[in-house]
Amino acid sequence: MYNPTVARLTYRAVLGRRRAxxxxxxxxxxxxxxxxxxxxxxxxxxxxxxxxxxxxxxxxVPLIGVIAGTGAIGPEIDDGSIVxxxxxxxxxxxxxxxxLIVAIAVTMAFSAIPMLIAGFVLNGNGQQIAIxxxxxxxxxxxxxxxxxxxxxTVSRNAVVIGLIYAIVWESVFGSLVEGxxxxxxxxxxxxxxxxxxxxxxxxxxxxxxLAIVLLASVTTLAxxxxxxxxxxxxxxxxx
Amino acid sequence: MTTINIEHTSRWFGNVVAVNDVxxxxxxxxxxxLGPNGAGKSTLINMMGGFLAPSTGAVTLDGAPIWRxxxxxxxxxxxxxxxxxxxFLTGREFVVANAELHGLGARQAQAALATVEMEYAQDRAxxxxxxxxxxxxxxxSALVHDPSVLLLDEPFNGMDPRQRMxxxxxxxxxxxxxxxxxxxxxxxxEVEQLASHIEVIVAGRHAASGDFRKIRRLMTDRPHRYLVRxxxxxxxxxxxxxxxxxxxxxxxxxxxxxxxxxxxxxRFTQLLPRVARERSIxxxxxSPSDESLxxxxxxxxxx
Numbered sequence: 214m215y216n217p218t219v220a221r222l223t224y225r226a227v228l229g230r231r232r233a234x235x236x237x238x239x240x241x242x243x244x245x246x247x248x249x250x251x252x253x254x255x256x257x258x259x260x261x262x263x264x265x266x267x268x269x270x271x272x273x274v275p276l277i278g279v280i281a282g283t284g285a286i287g288p289e290i291d292d293g294s295i296v297x298x299x300x301x302x303x304x305x306x307x308x309x310x311x312x313l314i315v316a317i318a319v320t321m322a323f324s325a326i327p328m329l330i331a332g333f334v335l336n337g338n339g340q341q342i343a344i345x346x347x348x349x350x351x352x353x354x355x356x357x358x359x360x361x362x363x364x365x366t367v368s369r370n371a372v373v374i375g376l377i378y379a380i381v382w383e384s385v386f387g388s389l390v391e392g393x394x395x396x397x398x399x400x401x402x403x404x405x406x407x408x409x410x411x412x413x414x415x416x417x418x419x420x421x422x423l424a425i426v427l428l429a430s431v432t433t434l435a436x437x438x439x440x441x442x443x444x445x446x447x448x449x450x451x452x
Numbered sequence: 453m454t455t456i457n458i459e460h461t462s463r464w465f466g467n468v469v470a471v472n473d474v475x476x477x478x479x480x481x482x483x484x485x486l487g488p489n490g491a492g493k494s495t496l497i498n499m500m501g502g503f504l505a506p507s508t509g510a511v512t513l514d515g516a517p518i519w520r521x522x523x524x525x526x527x528x529x530x531x532x533x534x535x536x537x538x539x540f541l542t543g544r545e546f547v548v549a550n551a552e553l554h555g556l557g558a559r560q561a562q563a564a565l566a567t568v569e570m571e572y573a574q575d576r577a578x579x580x581x582x583x584x585x586x587x588x589x590x591x592x593s594a595l596v597h598d599p600s601v602l603l604l605d606e607p608f609n610g611m612d613p614r615q616r617m618x619x620x621x622x623x624x625x626x627x628x629x630x631x632x633x634x635x636x637x638x639x640x641x642e643v644e645q646l647a648s649h650i651e652v653i654v655a656g657r658h659a660a661s662g663d664f665r666k667i668r669r670l671m672t673d674r675p676h677r678y679l680v681r682x683x684x685x686x687x688x689x690x691x692x693x694x695x696x697x698x699x700x701x702x703x704x705x706x707x708x709x710x711x712x713x714x715x716x717x718x719r720f721t722q723l724l725p726r727v728a729r730e731r732s733i734x735x736x737x738x739s740p741s742d743e744s745l746x747x748x749x750x751x752x753x754x755x
Contacts, residue, residue: 218552222538229540292536297593300501300530301553302522444520447504 219298219311227284227319232372235280236319239273240327247331258342261335262414265328265346270399270406274324274353275379281319282361283371285312286439290446291369299446306440309362313436316358325350340411348409353402356428359435360398366439366446394418401428454514454527454600454632455479456500461509463495470495472656473509478634482627484647485636486667492656493636494533497605500634501530513601526554529594533605535586537578543589544574550593564592569618583610591619602626604635608642620646644668675699676717681709681737682728691727698723709737 227233246268250260286309289295298308328350332343365371383399394400395418403417404424417424456478463471471492478500487493498504499511502518502525510517513524538546544565551561565571568588573581578589587607594602602623608616623646627633637643643650644664652660652667660670682688689701689710697716704711714720728735 216553218549222541222549225540226538293532293534294536294538296503296530296532296534297537297550298553299503300525300528300594301550302525302555303553304522445505 214304214307214310215314216303216307216311219303219308220315222298223285223312223315224319226288227281227315230284230288232280232284236277236323239276240323243269243273243327243331244334247334251334251336256336256339258336258340258411258414261332261339261342262346262410264335265332265342266403266406266415269324269328269331269346270349270353270402271384272379273327274320274350274402275357275383275399276376277324278316278320278354278357279361279372279375279379281316281323282358283365283375285316285319285358285362285365287365287369287371290366295446299443305443306437309366309436309440309443313358313362313439316362317355320354320358321351324354340414342410342414345406345408345410345415349402349406349415352405352428353398356398356401356432359432359439363435363439363442366442391418398428398431400424453480453630456518456601456632456634457510457512457515458496458500459510459512461499461506461511463492463499463504463507469656471499471506471653474653474656474658475509476651476658476661478632478651480627480630480632481648482623482633482635482646483649483651484643485634485651485653486640486643487636487638487653487659489638491638491653493638493653494605495656496653497603497634497636501528501603526597527599528601528603529597529599531587531590531594531602531604531607533609535583537586537590537593539579540577542575542577543570543581543585543592546578546589547574547592547596551596554597556597560596560598561592564596565589567595567622568592584612584615587611587615587619591622599631601632602634604633606637607635608637608639616642640667640671676714676720677741678712678714679704679707679709679737679739679741680712680724680735681707683734683736684731685710687731688728688733691731692723695719695723695727711741 246264250264254260325347329343329347332338332346336342338344361375364375368374382393383397400417400419401424403415404419404421407415407417408421458474458476461471461474462469474496485493485496495504499506500518502521505519512518513527516524518524547561547565548558551557565574568591570585570588570592573585578586581589607619611619623633623635627648648663650662650664650667651658660667685703692698692712693701697714697719698712699715700713702711724738
């Protein structure tokens with residue numbers, strides 16, 4: 214299923230674009246804030262949880278997911294260079310699977326690792342907060358990558374739609390409308406963090422079993438559907 | 453011996469019919485797909501390349517459907533018209549990647565780069581290439597698995613004369629060794645020089661098929677129309693209509709000249725200056741009024 218050549222091309226495409234700067238800026242911002250908070254306030258579990266949850270999980274992870282997930286396939290479809298992958302005896306599903314792995318790896322690397330470091334900087338993993346949010350970032354990376362990869366496959370405005378989802382749905386809408394929070398990758402990931410971290414520091418609106426089921430099914434469905442869409446992809450810009 | 457069969461195939465996009473009930477067989481040798489821009493050549497090539505489903509009909513490679521069948525790419529090499537091609541890679545990296553996607557390696561990639569004579573620039577980024585160099589690297593990527601079918605969409609666009617000649621030589625060699633080579637072009641001369649067989653597509657329909665002599669004959673034996681202005685249009689008209697090479701003359705008052713329809717091209721081109729000289733009529737304008745490719749093709753369609 215995994216094709217190393219497709220992976221190599223995808224890594225270079227994702228990391229070689231100007232957009233990739235966001236992949237470096239957001240984690241750097243988190244680390245800077247962590248260092249600043251720690252040096253001004255000292256170690257505080259509550260503040261650590263707010264920063265990792267409020268900025269890390271709510272903003273950084275979805276934004277990196279958008280860049281990595283849509284960037285893994287969107288630009289190739291836009292400019293037509295995907296034809297060089299499609300004109301090969303490769304299963305379409307293995308192209309999608311490989312790109313998913315790349316998107317997940319990039320999202321994890323740029324979100325979970327800084328999350329872990331920031332967590333240790335903030336309170337030295339007190340109450341398991343660093344580990345809890347790192348796990349949340351890892352699982353969210355998987356689901357976001359799958360969803361945004363699908364978005365990149367079906368829409369030419371994937372980045373915009375992805376940003377709207379990440380910002381409007383996950384943060385603004387989710388905080389106003391109760392039901393919207395159940396359908397949020399962020400809440401599913403937080404359900405895991407809630408289970409790991411000390412009592413009362415992490416909250417999620419979704420129970421752990423439901424969260425796991427939703428994470429798994431969204432990831433699987435999005436990947437399957439992206440593979441299907443790629444099989445019948447019309448190369449745009451032809452006559 | 454690999455053959456692409458197109459049977460009663462149509463393709464429409466919404467209300468627009470891009471390809472209309474086309475039936476043709478593309479066999480070994482070099483075939484030129486000739487037609488004006490927007491005639492449906494790319495749509496047809498995209499269906500042969502498996503990038504587009506026929507709306508009706510069947511497009512097959514040695515009997516196997518091409519649409520949604522990835523295994524055909526073991527035999528098909530595709531040179532797309534579009535420019536985009538992983539510009540951040542070097543030429544060599546790009547061709548090696550294409551080889552690997554076929555389960556091959558650096559050796560085959562190097563051979564393909566040698567075939568298109570791009571070794572000298574293989575370590576430069578593709579983003580620095582000229583259009584002709586891109587075209588050749590695209591060609592190398594399509595040749596890397598030694599396909600029996602090669603599909604090229606407008607391959608000569610943007611090439612300089614020398615590159616054009618090189619590519620023509622290469623395609624001729626491939627055709628001569630029994631491969632099935634199909635390329636599209638809107639330039640008759642290009643197709644004539646290279647293709648042993650020509651398929652003409654106009655407005656989505658299959659207009660003509662044959663070797664270049666047959667196509668040329670279809671195009672030159674048609675009635676030619678000229679706009680002629682002279683010092684004495686009516687006297688000239690009387691003299692011309694007396695000859696059987698002229699089928700009709702109309703005095704065009706808005707243009708201030710004659711619209712002459714000639715049926716015997718060779719004879720008419722000699723008649724006109726002779727008649728003018730004999731009657732001391734000065735010819736001010738002689739311009740073919742329907743030489744545009746579209747009108748040639750529209751003639752072919754109605755024939």
